[in-house]
Amino acid sequence: MTDRLQGKTILVTGAASGIGRTVATAFVAEGARVVFSDRDAAGAEGAAADAGGGAVGVHLDVTDEESVARAFAAVADRGWRLDVVVANAGVQLFGQDAPVADLDLDVWQRTLAVNLTGTFLTLKHAVRALSDRGGSIVVTGSPTGLNGEGRDFTAYSSSKAGVHGLVRTVAAAYADRGIRVNTVVPGYTETPLVTTISQDAASRAAIVGRTPLGRPGTPQDVVGVMVHLASDESSFSTGAIFRVDGGMTSL
Ligand SMILES: NC(=O)c1ccc[n+]([C@@H]2O[C@H](COP(=O)([O-])OP(=O)(O)OC[C@H]3O[C@@H](n4cnc5c(N)ncnc54)[C@H](O)[C@@H]3O)[C@@H](O)[C@H]2O)c1
Secondary structure, eight states: OOOTTTTOEEEEESTTSHHHHHHHHHHHHTTOEEEEEESSHHHHHHHHHHHOTTOEEEEOOTTOHHHHHHHHHHHHHTTOOOSEEEEOOOOOOTTTOOOGGGOOHHHHHHHHIIIIIHHHHHHHHHHHHHTTTOEEEEEEOOGGGTSGGGTTOHHHHHHHHHHHHHHHHHHHHHGGGTEEEEEEEEOSBOSGGGHHHHTSHHHHHHHHHTSTTOSOBOGGGGHHHHHHHHSGGGTTOOSOEEEESTTTTTO
16 A cells, blocks of 8 residues: 555446456555445445455446436435546447447447446536535546547447547536546456457457557556546646557557
């Protein structure tokens, strides 16, 4: 523990698994009081218990505004004031998402409901929770929202491009209230989200081949930048995209 987040209260969505769980656990190790939230309530509670440090798990389905509002209210009811929110929950519908001519409307809508509308609802309630004294919001973006990496995933890629735009808009609207909003773009990161790729040798080799640093990412790879953005070290950064993608979108 180095206590870079001592005194901060942080809510993370999608914290039952993968990147969200690892980042939320790292926040606890850095001294923060952390609310692990997820539509998988038992998973969020288990992850919080494993992290220790007084972390709690709550149910939060980002597609349902009442659920989002309830989760933020539950934090306030404890007498806790949020300093940081990480909007990280996301889905990628492998086997269903497709090039545009083959994409079902239902798959498009289910993807956008979580990734784009869910991020909108999270940011709406995060801004309300932070607005009296400012704070930091971090959103998980994707290389597929920056270039043609996700050409076979029209819905996912479009949702993430939307998220990147949403971040800039919210950052611009609330900069004068001291609310900073930034995007972290992980590269190909081996989590339960991408087992379709990680368990298929050819697909895995192909995506690693498109990663200049030549290896898959791990959730731990984004911890450094996430802690930086959650802390006051990043107090002059807003509306920015922080790429942690092994060079995938930069080289
Ligand atoms: N893994 C990658 O290669 C990669 C790359 C770039 C960006 N991302 C993004 O990182 C974020 C985290 O993904 P991950 O790889 O850790 O995936 P993951 O599947 O391991 O974790 C995602 C978590 O989000 C939760 N979730 C899904 N729908 C939800 C909802 N409606 N409400 C609340 N929680 C919900 C899931 O229950 C799960 O715990 C996502 O936004 C994803 O798009 C992942």
